[in-house]
Amino acid sequence: MKKNKLIFWAFVGPSLLAFTLVVLAPLLMGIYYSFTNWNGIAANVSFVGLDNYIEMFNDSSFLDSFIFTTKFTIVSVIAVNAIGFALALLVTRGLKISNFLRTIFFMPNLIGGLILGFIWQFIFTKGFAALGELTGQGWLLGWLSNQETGFWGLAILLAWKMSGYVMVIYVAGIQGIPEELVEAAKIDGANAWERVKHIVFPLIRPAFTASLFLTLSNSFKLFDPNLSLTSGGPARSTEMLALNIYKTAFTFREMGVAQAKAVIFLIVVGIVTLTQVHFTKKGEVEM
Amino acid sequence: MKSKGKLMVILSLVLVFGLLITGCGADDTKSTTENSSDENSAAKVKVNIFQFKVEVKDALEDAAEKYMAENPNVELKIQTVGGGDDYGAALRSKFASGNEPAVFNVGGPQDVADWKNKLEDLSDQSWVDLAYNGVLDGVTVDDKVFGLPFNQEGYGFIYNKSIFKKAGIEAESIKSYAELKAAVEKLDSQKEELGLKSVFAFPAKETWVTGLHLSNAALSNEFENVLKAYESKEVDFKYGEGLKKLIDLQADYAYKPDGTKGSLNAVDYATQVEELFSLEQVAIIQQGNWAYGSIAGIDKQVAQNVGFLPMPVVGSTEDSIPVGIPMYWAVNNAKSKEVKDAAKDFLSWLYTSEQGKKIVINDFGFIPALRGYEGPELEPSDPLARDILKYSNQDRTMPWVFMGYPSGWGMNVLGTNIQSYLAGDMTWDQLVKDSQKEWAKAREE
Numbered sequence: 190m191k192k193n194k195l196i197f198w199a200f201v202g203p204s205l206l207a208f209t210l211v212v213l214a215p216l217l218m219g220i221y222y223s224f225t226n227w228n229g230i231a232a233n234v235s236f237v238g239l240d241n242y243i244e245m246f247n248d249s250s251f252l253d254s255f256i257f258t259t260k261f262t263i264v265s266v267i268a269v270n271a272i273g274f275a276l277a278l279l280v281t282r283g284l285k286i287s288n289f290l291r292t293i294f295f296m297p298n299l300i301g302g303l304i305l306g307f308i309w310q311f312i313f314t315k316g317f318a319a320l321g322e323l324t325g326q327g328w329l330l331g332w333l334s335n336q337e338t339g340f341w342g343l344a345i346l347l348a349w350k351m352s353g354y355v356m357v358i359y360v361a362g363i364q365g366i367p368e369e370l371v372e373a374a375k376i377d378g379a380n381a382w383e384r385v386k387h388i389v390f391p392l393i394r395p396a397f398t399a400s401l402f403l404t405l406s407n408s409f410k411l412f413d414p415n416l417s418l419t420s421g422g423p424a425r426s427t428e429m430l431a432l433n434i435y436k437t438a439f440t441f442r443e444m445g446v447a448q449a450k451a452v453i454f455l456i457v458v459g460i461v462t463l464t465q466v467h468f469t470k471k472g473e474v475e476m
Numbered sequence: 477m478k479s480k481g482k483l484m485v486i487l488s489l490v491l492v493f494g495l496l497i498t499g500c501g502a503d504d505t506k507s508t509t510e511n512s513s514d515e516n517s518a519a520k521v522k523v524n525i526f527q528f529k530v531e532v533k534d535a536l537e538d539a540a541e542k543y544m545a546e547n548p549n550v551e552l553k554i555q556t557v558g559g560g561d562d563y564g565a566a567l568r569s570k571f572a573s574g575n576e577p578a579v580f581n582v583g584g585p586q587d588v589a590d591w592k593n594k595l596e597d598l599s600d601q602s603w604v605d606l607a608y609n610g611v612l613d614g615v616t617v618d619d620k621v622f623g624l625p626f627n628q629e630g631y632g633f634i635y636n637k638s639i640f641k642k643a644g645i646e647a648e649s650i651k652s653y654a655e656l657k658a659a660v661e662k663l664d665s666q667k668e669e670l671g672l673k674s675v676f677a678f679p680a681k682e683t684w685v686t687g688l689h690l691s692n693a694a695l696s697n698e699f700e701n702v703l704k705a706y707e708s709k710e711v712d713f714k715y716g717e718g719l720k721k722l723i724d725l726q727a728d729y730a731y732k733p734d735g736t737k738g739s740l741n742a743v744d745y746a747t748q749v750e751e752l753f754s755l756e757q758v759a760i761i762q763q764g765n766w767a768y769g770s771i772a773g774i775d776k777q778v779a780q781n782v783g784f785l786p787m788p789v790v791g792s793t794e795d796s797i798p799v800g801i802p803m804y805w806a807v808n809n810a811k812s813k814e815v816k817d818a819a820k821d822f823l824s825w826l827y828t829s830e831q832g833k834k835i836v837i838n839d840f841g842f843i844p845a846l847r848g849y850e851g852p853e854l855e856p857s858d859p860l861a862r863d864i865l866k867y868s869n870q871d872r873t874m875p876w877v878f879m880g881y882p883s884g885w886g887m888n889v890l891g892t893n894i895q896s897y898l899a900g901d902m903t904w905d906q907l908v909k910d911s912q913k914e915w916a917k918a919r920e921e
Contacts, residue, residue: 331734334742423741424895439565441884
């Protein structure tokens with residue numbers, strides 16, 4: 190018994206310590222600072238009660254970016270998962286170049302978000318413009334200069350980056366499906382779509398749970414591509430929540446208000462993702 | 477079997493905690509090895525410098541080498557983080573982590589107020605008396621000087637001299653808004669022959685160009701200096717009409733990606749300076765002397781053929797350009813006396829010694845904010861810097877007051893409102909009202 194405890198702490202202790210230091214402690218300190226008027230430079234910190242939270246709700250930019258973020262999350266969760274799943278089906282068909290394709294599709298995920306933002310900024314503002322002038326397509330001109338193109342720019346960027354990642358999760362799920370089930374369905378006369386709908390979909394529910402969770406939380410918390418692609422502009426119309434918090438803290442120098450926003454942000458992300466996991470888990474099938 | 481299990485546990489414990497300890501203690505071990513490898517280092521005074529001017533990073537490191545060669549007991553370490561906001565955020569996290577630099581940069585009255593407890597009083601330094609009138613205003617509180625000005629910078633309408641010549645326009649004679657507008661119209665009518673896409677390139681995406689620099693032309697006439705702006709509880713937009721005219725003039729005659737004014741919001745600095753202006757597709761841009769490097773990087777010929785036109789604010793000064801101090805050096809007062817003395821000595825050496833002055837002018841390419849830079853070897857080499865000196869000598873300058881705007885107001889309130897105005901989502905009156913409201917709100921706290 191005693192020995193078991195020792196082993197238990199030997200394995201749990203270090204990660205618990207690291208978790209406490211880099212996650213729990215900053216979280217608690219953050220909650221504390223959200224009730225103060227801290228300006229980012231230690232020393233004179235005084236307690237202001239709920240003032241920061243009240244100011245946050247009076248800040249229309251926070252609500253705007255909340256709505257923008259929600260819309261963006263809905264679009265990109267659907268886009269990323271649909272594309273990722275389609276890619277997964279493509280690379281599990283036993284094509285000769287499957288492995289090559291997997292590598293190619295996964296690669297965008299290895300590029301850092303900041304750099305990705307700058308690359309796509311170039312594509313949208315220069316590449317699209319050049320194409321538009323060449324073909325006379327007006328809608329290709331002036332990208333990222335208003336909210337609409339900024340929104341779709343961000344959605345395209347994230348779909349391009351993350352589809353390959355969820356593809357890997359779906360591939361793992363699809364490969365876990367026993368061959369005989371698919372074969373039996375084939376013999377019974379099920380066509381390709383029916384096989385996907387009745388065999389593949391139900392059996393990769395766990396992969397859906399994981400992918401939805403990852404895409405949901407990642408698009409909700411998106412920061413670096415947002416910063417480098419549009420920087421929230423024009424006129425703060427494409428500012429997502431994380432960037433809004435960052436700007437409150439580091440350009441408006443209101444650390445307390447930013448911290449209050451971050452606390453609310455944490456709660457919202459928690460509620461949304463936990464609800465999603467709860468509901469998708471319910472429908473999973475045991476094999 | 478039992479003892480083997482125990483051994484494993486102990487081994488894994490040792491391994492894990494060993495990793496933890498070495499991980500956390502890496503700094504200590506490194507410094508001890510450094511000490512033992514260099515006998516003198518124990519006596520060395522270490523000065524950490526944390527600065528923001530990316531353009532002079534290499535030159536500043538060379539200067540530090542030269543200083544260390546003369547002063548072997550001092551070790552200077554320079555770290556550079558660029559850009560306005562990024563530097564402020566990085567500096568805060570540096571201080572919060574306990575790894576405080578000895579020398580850092582402050583921008584103006586707001587920074588001085590924020591960092592007040594950390595700033596060393598520099599009033600007794602020799603360079604204080606050499607400063608030009610007004611350049612220390614932003615960092616002086618209760619007659620104490622807390623910062624050494626980096627350099628002077630100026631901006632205005634940079635124009636391409638050869639295009640103006642071809643179009644038959646006498647640039648020297650443009651000293652009012654009406655004259656500027658006439659010149660712009662003349663250029664516009666000859667666009668085809670001159671090979672221009674348009675007259676201006678107007679980067680509304682860069683809110684520092686519109687929200688800080690352009691607005692400064694009008695607001696520096698409303699507020700006398702940066703301190704007045706900093707202390708003001710509200711903003712009138714007394715010369716708002718003049719500001720609107722400057723925005724409209726640039727927007728009307730600017731290159732627009734899809735033909736609408738709203739698309740100006742996607743035009744950035746690189747498109748404005750490196751693409752459109754350097755390739756001679758536009759004739760005038762609103763930028764400062766720092767753009768020289770960008771232009772010369774694309775086309776040296778064009779870079780030698782540029783000058784400044786004034787920024788005429790209707791109803792106020794029409795023949796001047798804004799000239800000011802972008803950033804100041806500050807010394808951390810929490811450091812030991814030796815470190816502070818070494819830091820002050822390095823700054824004085826850099827800006828007042830013969831060797832230092834040559835570095836400041838020739839390697840940094842700075843326009844000095846201190847007197848005593850006379851002589852043929854200390855002439856600024858690029859045409860934009862020479863133009864700024866010319867304007868200064870003719871007394872045709874206005875101050876920079878945007879360092880006195882409330883935090884974030886210039887770029888993220890006024891600058892973004894100008895974007896909405898260009899996109900047609902906001903009228904000029906709404907822009908003025910909203911910007912006034914936000915200024916007053918920021919000053920309440």
